[in-house]
Amino acid sequence: xxxxxxxxxxxxxxxxxxxxxxGTTAFVGTGIxxxxxxxxxxxxxxxxxxxxxxxxxxxxxEYLPRAxxxxxxxxxxxxxxxxxxxMETAQRGFIDYGFLGGAQIDPYGNLNSxxxxxxxxxxxxxxxxxxxxxxxxxxWKTVAIMQHDQRRFVPKVDFLTTPGFxxxxxxxDTAGLPRGGAPVYVVSTLALMDYxxxxxxxxxxxxxxxxxxxxxxxxxxxxxxxxxxxAQVEENPAPSAEELRLLRQEIDPDRFYI
Amino acid sequence: xxxxxxxxxxxxQPPDLDAFREWNRTQKTRQxxxxxxxxxxxxxRFVYDGCYxxxxxxxxxxxxxxxxxxxVRQGKKDLxxxxxxxxxxxLWMAAxxxxxxDITYIGLEVYGTSYALRRAVESGQITTCVEWSNASITWxxxxxxxxxxxxxxxxxxxxxxxxxxAAKVVEDPFTGIKVCLLPALILDVALIHVHRSxxxxxxxxxxxxxxxxxxxxAAKRVILSAEEIISTDEIRKYPDRTAIPYYLVDAVVHxxxxxxxxxxxxxxxxxxxxxxxxVESSKTAEGAQAYLEKYVYGVKDHQEYLALIGQxxxxxxxxxxxKREI
Numbered sequence: 001x002x003x004x005x006x007x008x009x010x011x012x013x014x015x016x017x018x019x020x021x022x023g024t025t026a027f028v029g030t031g032i033x034x035x036x037x038x039x040x041x042x043x044x045x046x047x048x049x050x051x052x053x054x055x056x057x058x059x060x061x062e063y064l065p066r067a068x069x070x071x072x073x074x075x076x077x078x079x080x081x082x083x084x085x086x087m088e089t090a091q092r093g094f095i096d097y098g099f100l101g102g103a104q105i106d107p108y109g110n111l112n113s114x115x116x117x118x119x120x121x122x123x124x125x126x127x128x129x130x131x132x133x134x135x136x137x138x139x140w141k142t143v144a145i146m147q148h149d150q151r152r153f154v155p156k157v158d159f160l161t162t163p164g165f166x167x168x169x170x171x172x173d174t175a176g177l178p179r180g181g182a183p184v185y186v187v188s189t190l191a192l193m194d195y196x197x198x199x200x201x202x203x204x205x206x207x208x209x210x211x212x213x214x215x216x217x218x219x220x221x222x223x224x225x226x227x228x229x230x231a232q233v234e235e236n237p238a239p240s241a242e243e244l245r246l247l248r249q250e251i252d253p254d255r256f257y258i
Numbered sequence: 259x260x261x262x263x264x265x266x267x268x269x270x271q272p273p274d275l276d277a278f279r280e281w282n283r284t285q286k287t288r289q290x291x292x293x294x295x296x297x298x299x300x301x302x303r304f305v306y307d308g309c310y311x312x313x314x315x316x317x318x319x320x321x322x323x324x325x326x327x328x329x330v331r332q333g334k335k336d337l338x339x340x341x342x343x344x345x346x347x348x349l350w351m352a353a354x355x356x357x358x359x360d361i362t363y364i365g366l367e368v369y370g371t372s373y374a375l376r377r378a379v380e381s382g383q384i385t386t387c388v389e390w391s392n393a394s395i396t397w398x399x400x401x402x403x404x405x406x407x408x409x410x411x412x413x414x415x416x417x418x419x420x421x422x423x424a425a426k427v428v429e430d431p432f433t434g435i436k437v438c439l440l441p442a443l444i445l446d447v448a449l450i451h452v453h454r455s456x457x458x459x460x461x462x463x464x465x466x467x468x469x470x471x472x473x474x475x476a477a478k479r480v481i482l483s484a485e486e487i488i489s490t491d492e493i494r495k496y497p498d499r500t501a502i503p504y505y506l507v508d509a510v511v512h513x514x515x516x517x518x519x520x521x522x523x524x525x526x527x528x529x530x531x532x533x534x535x536x537v538e539s540s541k542t543a544e545g546a547q548a549y550l551e552k553y554v555y556g557v558k559d560h561q562e563y564l565a566l567i568g569q570x571x572x573x574x575x576x577x578x579x580x581k582r583e584i
Contacts (some may be wrong), residue, residue, distance in 0.1 A: 030367050030368055031368055053392060053393075054315065054319070054466050054468045054469075055465075055466030055467060055468060056466055066318075066367065066368050066528075066530075067318050067319055067344075067367045067368070067528075068367075069315055069316065069318075069319035069320070069466060069468060070318070070319060070521065070528070071465060071521060071523040071524070071527075071579075071580030072580065073466075074465055074466055074523075075580060076584060080465050080466045080467075081466065081467065082466060082467035082468050082469060082470070082471060082472075083392060083393060083396050083468060083469050084393075084396055084397070084400060084469070084472060087392075087393035087396070087397075087413075091411070091412055091413070110417075114389060114418070114419070114422075119387075119418070119422055122379065122380060123380075124371075124376065124380070125371075125375055125376050125379035125380055125387075126365075126371055127363045127364055127365030127371060127372065127375070128361045128362055128363045128364065128365075128389060129362060129363065129389065129390070129391040129392070129419050130342065130362060130363030130365075130391070130392050131363075131391065131392040131393065132391070133391035133394075133413060133414055133417060133419045134391045134392060134393040134394070134413045137391075137412065137413040137414065137415065138393075138412065138413060159418045159422075160416075160417045160418040160419070161389075161417065161418065161419055162417065162419075163415070163416050163417050166416045166417075171416065172416065174416075175415045175416025175436070176412070176415045176416070176427065176435060176436025176437065176438075177412065177415050177416060178412050256368070257368070
């Protein structure tokens with residue numbers, strides 16, 4: 001690979017990594033979120049506390065985990081407990097961020113990882129909620145990481161596995177979900193999105209910044225619903241040489257994901 | 259308390275807490291009884307067609323794979339299965355042994371969706387999928403562990419996961435907030451792999467405990483497999499390390515590398531090529547069958563399985579283990 005060149009996946013990992021806030025707690029799921037958390041901890045967020053749902057808290061992530069319960073998720077960790085402990089910690093309000101994936105996302109940030117088509121006679125049976133629903137219900141802020149195309153960014157998810165804003169303003173409160181939790185970002189292969197969730201907002205997804213080389217029109221064309229387009233759309237900085245070096249040489253030298 | 263919403267999913271195993279108390283009174287010995295036996299004997303004695311069964315932790319992590327393979331060899335069928343799984347439940351589904359699922363997550367983790375799950379559900383071989391989250395299924399076990407019929411929680415609300423579960427939503431009579439009530443889950447059989455146990459079933463787990471502590475307390479029968487069998491003197495020296503006490507346990511199986519091809523923290527790493535072998539093989543029903551022929555039906559027990567994998571490979575996995583070093 002030439003200097004300066006990078007893949008879509010590497011870019012997505014870098015954009016996601018920049019969203020981790022130093023000094024916060026974050027639920028980290030399998031796959032891209034693990035690489036992003038490792039990159040964040042090696043750059044701007046050395047005091048991030050990664051939490052893995054089956055019990056690892058405060059690990060030093062030296063080797064890329066390939067499963068949420070793998071020993072690498074509690075490598076030199078502060079705590080190795082169990083799923084009740086981590087999920088109850090989230091239910092008590094101590095987990096700031098949750099990083100999630102899914103097969104479909106809708107304008108309100110609801111995620112589907114259960115079925116495509118009818119639940120009882122599905123066209124495709126997907127893995128199911130796993131910890132996704134709990135993370136979307138119990139963390140303060142959730143970030144979704146998604147491939148970006150019309151099949152995945154849909155007006156209505158076939159199955160609402162994990163709550164975003166449900167049906168819009170106030171509906172999380174009406175459903176009884178803990179007050180104040182909300183989806184905050186979507187990182188896709190094309191762009192970074194947030195939500196129109198300020199006072200009086202619609203809670204619908206809004207384009208925030210495009211990836212280098214992607215136009216607003218590209219993003220719109222690959223989104224199956226109307227995305228809110230602000231007057232000004234910034235461009236995400238490309239991965240730096242240092243970010244790419246860390247990813248390729250230190251985080252995923254075996255190129256398991258990248 | 260008024261029920262505001264009811265999940266429409268089937269209650270696959272309706273909980274009867276007084277029957278469970280009676281079971282614990284009459285069917286579980288208080289005495290220290292040697293429960294050491296083989297995989298064959300444990301599965302044959304305690305697992306039966308149609309039983310409601312769970313495994314812990316999951317497929318590639320501290321998973322009772324030697325027990326899961328023996329179950330396939332014995333062809334225990336029409337299983338009603340709870341929880342999450344990777345390789346272990348894949349083998350059962352590929353062998354056509356699963357009828358109903360209380361499902362949280364079944365997939366191949368980094369390798370994506372489970373082909374065995376897709377074939378079993380999309381063909382209708384699995385007749386029922388009731389949806390839960392990872393926390394909620396464990397909290398259901400915790401309810402049983404506490405001996406209470408349900409636990410109130412704040413997860414699943416407002417979603418289809420709740421709609422297709424057997425949970426209920428009520429207004430909490432104390433605070434007025436809505437809560438999701440999760441019914442207690444009582445397993446007929448739990449399969450759990452641990453680091454060490456004595457012959458009575460006093461068991462120690464290293465690293466994360468996953469949901470082993472809850473599952474062991476939510477089951478009528480517990481089959482333990484252990485990397486190492488230790489003396490009761492060792493247990494008594496460190497009683498604080500007993501995660502699963504003997505009185506919960508019905509069978510103890512000595513199974514070194516019992517989690518293979520998954521990992522065992524501080525003992526051995528995961529066998530990535532073998533895990534990938536299943537991922538590739540399971541893409542088709544024929545491929546999955548060929549894998550089962552080679553690694554399950556083709557060997558008579560766990561010792562033959564380990565011989566097939568080979569000592570050199572096992573030694574290498576030990577070398578790749580997570581180490582307690584700073």
